Amino acid sequence: MTKFVFVTGGVVSSLGKGIAAASLAAILESRGLSVTIIKMDPYINVDPGTMSPFQHGEVFVTEDGAETDLDLGHYERFITPKMHKANNFTTGQIYQNVLRKERRxxxxxKTVQVIPHITNEIQNFIIRGAHAAGDPDIAIVEIGGTVGDIESLPFLEAVRQMSLRLGANNSCFIHLTLVPYIPSAGELKTKPTQHSVGELRKIGILPNVLLCRADRKIPEDEKSKISLFANVPINAVISVWDVDTIYKVPMMLHKQGLDAIVCKTLDINPKPADLSAWEEVVEKLENPKDVVKVAMIGKYDLADSYKSLNEALIHAGIHTGHKVKTTFIEAEELEKNGTDCLKEMDAILVPGGFGKRGTEGKILAIQYARENNVPYLGICLGMQLSVIEFARHVCGLGGANSTEFQPDTPHPVVALITEWQDRTGKKEVRTEDSDLGGTMRLGKQEVPVKAGTKAHDIYGDVVAERHRHRYEVNNSYCDQFEKNGLVIAARTQGENLPEIVELPQNDFFVGVQFHPEFTSSPRFGHKLFNAFIRSAAKYRDEHHKE
Structure with missing residues (x-):
């Protein structure tokens, strides 16, 4: 039977529950246990697919096409199993399901109430998540939000009930809390943690472990005080301090015995942990051969908006022996001030995104990369904009654009399939009155790769990556593109849609319609990003080496 570890958070949000849950999972996996992680989000949105990146950060996409919380990206980067739709659910999904049942x-x-109907449904979704993962030895359940928030109460009540139903030694509660340092007093303050644990105890949850976040290690005196007032053994008060890379966290937690406490609480005795792979990752991170500078031309300046992409670049640095220094450049700034800021960069990357704002600045950066043979990687929108730039400045198609940004463009080189192709008898990609959620090409898709291309050198015969987009490169223009030197290195089967484009006359100029960042990990890296960073290092040696 699957045993459950419930991870809650207190005092403030953004303390790193996702990293803590993923790190614990990594340690337990290294001990030979099968593990999955489930994230419960307390917002009423059905999923984060239509939420602003400024508010919520990136949307992570699973192999089966679920648009999920970004923490699922952390989970996949730390453990071997892939996440699926069942690994993430929201208050919106719970109420939606309950209301459907009520209508049926x-x-x-009966009168439908929060208790027992909503709390029972939450428990059903947790069990469903574990079952979908193959009923692993341990399911770690991260509860979004902060203890004390109204919206989290049904989740907390549900897991309290569930722990009773599971019986002794089948559940463990871990509470992540903040121990702030007050400079004017010159000391760490434990009172917020005491109050946070008090809130948990009021609703009947007694934490087995406290993970205490601080900007420094917590001294034994403060640990002892927390132990006394929170009624948690001192060895279960674990210090989680700021580190320069999240990939040190598994070793930090293991050295303080977190996995041993969890295993004892769950009455299991697996083999000792082997974190040598993580130690190797950290060793490579801390000892790079040199630095490469990558310009990321984006429009969302929230750090979490490109979380998986930033991590994928770090992973590429690990596997190529370089420290990747990523400089975020606001696309609208290029529109105002030009591309001089790109002259010191070793590579240029344009990520995915939605909406017209900043697209002309991104096109300027792409033109600069193409004309100056600067290594370029375009992802999703970054590929579409590279096609638009090529259409305008190489093919002579003045005013070429995407119908997403200019519906009346004279040359719709990027558009909805229904805008250039008769789809009679087939399911349309999107109609005018359709919801925004669920109208995209989503999830993993396998596509053959053309031999003799750079993409084939990187991926081999088949590329299998995840998608999240509505608009496609317009097939009606592809012959013209190819006559002018753009190579379409991969096309989808069936609809024959461009998946990868490249310019063979450039050392590295690749655009991909999918999101390779979702499948990169620190231990295994990613072939495409590795090739991109190697090309950036070559460019640096030729142009910027002192």
Whole structure:
């Protein structure tokens, strides 16, 4: 039977529950246990697919096409199993499911209430997540939000009930809390943690472990004080301090015995942990051969908006022996001030995104990369904009654009399939009155790669990556593109849609319609990003080496 570890957070949000849960999972996996992680989000949105990157950060996409919380990206980067739709659910999904059942009469006319109907449904979703993962030894359940928030209460009540139903030694509660340092007092303050644990105890949850976040190591005196007032053994008060890389966290937690406490609480005795792979990752991170500078031309300046992409570049540095220094450049600044700021860069990357704002600045950066043979990688929108730039400045198609940004463009080189192709009898990609959620090409898709291309050198015969987009490169223009030197290195089967484009006359100029960042990990890296960073290092040696 699967045993469950419930991870809650207190005092403030953004303390790193996702990293803590993923790190614990990595340690337990290294001990030979099968593990999955489930994230419960307390917002009423059905999923984060239509939420602003400024508010929520990136949307992570699973192999089966679920648009999920970004923490699922952390989970996949730390453990071997892939996440799926069942690994993330929201308050919106819970209420949606309960209301459907009520409309179908499944509650036999009873009054539908938060307790027991909502809390039972939450438990069903948790069990569903573990079952979908193959009923692993341990399921770690991260509860979004902060203890004390109204919206989190049904989740907390549900896991309290669930722990009773599971019985002794089948559940463990870990509470992540803040121990702030007050400079004017010159000391760490434990009172917020005491209050946070008090809130948990009021609703009947007694934490087995406290993970205490601080900007420094917590001394034994403060640990002892927390132990006394929170009624948690001192060895279960674990210090989690700021580190220069999240990939040190598994070793930090293991050295303080977190996995041993969890295993004892769950009454299991697996083999000792082997974190040598993580130690190797950290060793490579801390001892790079040199630095390469990558310009990321984006429009969302929130750090979490490009979380997986930033991590993928770090992973490429690990596997190529370089420290990747990523400089975020606001696309609108290029529109105002030109591309001089790109002259010191070793490579240029344009990520995915939605909406017209900043697109002309991104096109300027792409033109600069193409004309100056600067290594270029375009992802999703970055590929589409590279096609638009090529259409305008190489093919002579003045005013070429995407119908997403200019519906009346004279040359719709990027558009919805329904805008250039008769789709009679087939399911349309999107209609005018359709919801925004669920109208995209989503999830993993396998596509053959053309031999003799750079993409084939990187991926081999088949590329299998994840998608999140509505608009496609317009097939009606592809012959013209190819006559002018753009190589379409991969096309989808069936609809024959461009998946990868490249310019063979450049050392590295590649655009991909998918999101390779979702499949990169620190231990295994990613072939495409590795090739990109190697090309950036070559460019640096030729142009910027002192």
């Amino acid at each position: 009469g499944e509650y036999l006319g």
